[in-house]
Amino acid sequence: MTLTLELAPELQQALAEEARKQETTPEALAAETLQSLFVKPKMYTEAGLRQSLALLIEQAEALEPQPSAHAARYDTEFGEILREKYRKQGFDL
Numbered sequence: 001m002t003l004t005l006e007l008a009p010e011l012q013q014a015l016a017e018e019a020r021k022q023e024t025t026p027e028a029l030a031a032e033t034l035q036s037l038f039v040k041p042k043m044y045t046e047a048g049l050r051q052s053l054a055l056l057i058e059q060a061e062a063l064e065p066q067p068s069a070h071a072a073r074y075d076t077e078f079g080e081i082l083r084e085k086y087r088k089q090g091f092d093l
Contacts, residue, residue: 005030 007015012026019029 015026015030019026022029024032
């Protein structure tokens with residue numbers, strides 16, 4: 001669709017200035033701005049939200065710290081010390 005707009009000089013100047021900052025054309029910036037105002041972004045649809053959630057879960061799982069052999073051994077030794085301490089105090093763990 002082709003749309004012709006009459007812009008006030010100050011709006012035309014502001015649009016041109018912002019387009020230069022973003023290294024695009026005033027026409028492309030105007031179209032992008034209208035798109036962002038009137039078209040529901042894909043990420044806000046149910047399918048988009050599900051896809052985003054799945055990606056976030058995948059990334060979070062990848063970031064979970066993996067215990068090193070040293071940490072696992074330390075945890076085991078510490079657990080044994082605690083079990084022995086509580087066993088001596090009469091607790092059955």
